[in-house]
Amino acid sequence: MKGKIWKAIGIIIVIVILLISTSALFIVRTDQQAVVLRFGKVIKVIQSPGLYVRVPFMDTVHIYTKKLLEYDAEPVTVVTQDKKNIVIDTIALFRITDPLTFYQRVRTIPGVQERLDDAIYSAVRVVIGKNNYDDILYRKRDVIQKEIIDNARLTTKGYGVSVEVIRFKRVFIPAENEKAIYQSMIAERQREAAKLRAEGQSEAIRIRSEADRTAKEILADAYKKAEILKGEGDAEAQRIISEVAKLDPVFYTFLQTMDFYSTYLKDTIIVISPDSDLFRYLVNFGGIKP
Numbered sequence: 205m206k207g208k209i210w211k212a213i214g215i216i217i218v219i220v221i222l223l224i225s226t227s228a229l230f231i232v233r234t235d236q237q238a239v240v241l242r243f244g245k246v247i248k249v250i251q252s253p254g255l256y257v258r259v260p261f262m263d264t265v266h267i268y269t270k271k272l273l274e275y276d277a278e279p280v281t282v283v284t285q286d287k288k289n290i291v292i293d294t295i296a297l298f299r300i301t302d303p304l305t306f307y308q309r310v311r312t313i314p315g316v317q318e319r320l321d322d323a324i325y326s327a328v329r330v331v332i333g334k335n336n337y338d339d340i341l342y343r344k345r346d347v348i349q350k351e352i353i354d355n356a357r358l359t360t361k362g363y364g365v366s367v368e369v370i371r372f373k374r375v376f377i378p379a380e381n382e383k384a385i386y387q388s389m390i391a392e393r394q395r396e397a398a399k400l401r402a403e404g405q406s407e408a409i410r411i412r413s414e415a416d417r418t419a420k421e422i423l424a425d426a427y428k429k430a431e432i433l434k435g436e437g438d439a440e441a442q443r444i445i446s447e448v449a450k451l452d453p454v455f456y457t458f459l460q461t462m463d464f465y466s467t468y469l470k471d472t473i474i475v476i477s478p479d480s481d482l483f484r485y486l487v488n489f490g491g492i493k494p
Contacts, residue, residue, distance in 0.1 A: 306364030327355035
């Protein structure tokens with residue numbers, strides 16, 4: 205009978221030892237980090253994976269993930285630099301980088317998400333307020349989002365977390381302001397179009413004026429060269445004629461008379477005496493009067 209009792213006691217002791225040893229061990233995975241407390245006081249921060257020991261009933265272990273966590277903010281209305289009300293709907297990704305600070309300041313994921321509400325909204329309001337609507341919508345969107353991240357990190361660093369990504373899910377105009385903003389945008393585009401048309405017309409006038417001046421310069425230069433060539437040709441012709449006149453004066457006179465006939469007697473009626481010296485080549489080809 206006593207043997208059975210001692211055997212039962214031994215089994216109970218083994219079970220108690222197993223329970224105590226099991227509760228004394230805990231595992232931190234590669235995607236986890238932990239803060240160990242003893243009677244509520246932090247004694248250890250673990251950021252490397254492995255199997256660890258704690259004192260049962262004395263130590264408490266808080267395990268936090270290293271993975272990226274999602275924060276989906278509520279849409280907020282902000283005013284741009286050009287005084288337009290717009291609604292920004294943002295989403296953020298963050299991770300716990302300092303588990304000790306995280307435990308001391310916020311302790312839980314819902315707790316830090318409440319803090320992110322203020323931090324991200326404040327960063328969005330400050331950065332959006334320094335930029336125009338078109339810059340936010342498409343011109344400088346990536347630059348603006350990066351600036352918002354930098355501003356948010358300055359605040360969230362004190363919570364033991366790091367904001368990795370902030371993106372605009374939607375950027376839209378409040379329904380009550382849509383008509384006024386669209387009218388303003390139309391007027392702005394019309395002003396821009398008028399400016400571009402005026403600049404185009406000015407440029408066209410400049411190009412035409414330059415082309416006209418160039419054309420006149422080309423024509424003047426061509427006329428000058430033509431006159432030079434004409435003068436040179438006339439001089440050469442006079443030289444040749446002079447040489448011909450010296451060699452055969454009679455033939456020279458004949459050529460001059462024929463030139464006169466072709467120039468002045470064509471389709472012209474002239475009343476003149478038949479024995480005029482002008483027609484001597486018509487009466488006598490040799491140019492000798494009968």
